[in-house]
Amino acid sequence: MYRETAGLVMYGQLGKDSILMKLGSLVEKMEHDDSYSREDLVRAIYDEVYRLLDLSTTYGFDNNLWQCYIAYLLATTENPFSILCETVGASKDGTVNEIVIQDMEHFYRLFHYDFSAMEKKLGVACFETLTHYHSMAKAENTYNKSVSEKVRDLASQLCEAKNGEDFFDIVTAFYKRYGVGKFGLNKAFRVVHTGDEMVLSPITHTSDVTLDELIGYELQKKQLVENMEAFVEGRRANNCLLFGDSGTGKSTCIKAILNQYYEKGLRLIEVYKHQFQDLSAIIETIKNRNYKFIIYMDDLSFEEFEIEYKYLKAVIEGGMEVRPDNVLIYATSNRRHLIRETWSDRSDMSNDELHRSDTMQEKLSLVARFGVSINFSKPSKKDFDAIILGLAKAHPEITLSEEELLMQANAWSIRNGGYSGRVAEQFIIHLQSLVK
Helix, strand or coil, X not given: CHHHHHCCCCCCCCCCCCHHHHHHHHHHHHHHCCCCCHHHHHHHHHHHHHHHHHHHHHHCCCECHHHHHHHHHHHHCCCHHXXXXXXXXXXXXXXHHHHHHHHHHHHHHHHCCCCHHHHHHHCCCHHHHHCCECCCCCCHHHCCHHHHHHHHHHXXXXXXXXXXXXXXXXXXXXXXXXXXXXXXXXXXXXXXXXXXXXXXXXXXXXXXXXXXXXXXXXXXXXXXXXXXHHHHCCCCCCCEEEEECCCCCHHHHHHHHHHHHHHHCEEEEECCHHHHHHHHHHHHHHCCCCCEEEEEECCCCECCCCCCHHHHHHHHCCCCCCCCCCEEEEEEECCCCCECCCHHHHCCCCCCCCCHHHHHHHHHXXXXXXXXXXXXXXXXXXXXXXXXXXXXHCCCCCCCCHHHHHHHHHHHHHHCCCCCHHHHHHHHHHHHHHCC
């Protein structure tokens, strides 16, 4: 194993702490370092087996965990070659491709590595177990389903490969279709800080909602789709503000849009108000990747004393650096103009400022940078009833008559905040809770 890992060139920067490199080093010590005790080797190997099991639990791997792990490495390793492949694909011409094919020969042998000699010498049987692993059934929200499905499919394809060249063809096709690394395998990300470093961390469990499940708001959905179609197809598209009453489906629409266009390369980065100072760093990280990114701000609004909106203004339009073509800003808000306004903003006659109209223009300049503004107002009684009937249709366990269903829904809306899609969904959940 050590000879295989030591021979990697383009994929040689996996890190000494990776499971593969650690096991390679341990095999070398077993074969050539007599000073290492059997007990220490076994303990160190068990540590890596535990890490492999932990990774498999995180991503829902099954059957041959070792082969799933090798497929995972190939799918997630970002290097100049893999990043180029996600953009333009690959051919077998050129020196770099020859180097990568040699790497794939090493991976082919690692993929089919026989652990029996090591197990026999050390008196362990853990790897035999891992190559015939049957995981416990688990709910989808307990592991990263998006990554799991792709990696397991890749592992299955690699099982059919006959040599390193076949590996090369399969892996590069994977890069072209899905991309590589966290951006290729995940839909959505959040901003986290590890020390002084800003990191885009994958959101491992996202909603599967679709636009068809959002009943009503046909015009609003049409506007969203038209803008997003232009964006993912490489045409000019606008930043988008979804504003209006709470519970009307603004955030749900964003989630549904992400699901609809994920396969076309759409990704989402969720950013909170206190993270606006990271916007420039976020854009610098994603601007050269072969994906379309929505920087998403949910429930966006500012009080008079908050100045974070100035960061946002500069990023959207107005800073020296042009916003990349693969980035759009999407925001939802209950406020049409995002920033709290007062009656004094409407008059130049104020005790504390000579030109209050200038202040008003400053506040309005942010929302003006969103080229598309879509209003989500509370549904009428008729529309609310349609939402109730549509949601109930998807749940056959709800057996109330239409008349009884709407009567109870109306009573529920009076007690719980009026007519809105959120109230309708909460009512349906309530009915489901009563089913035994």
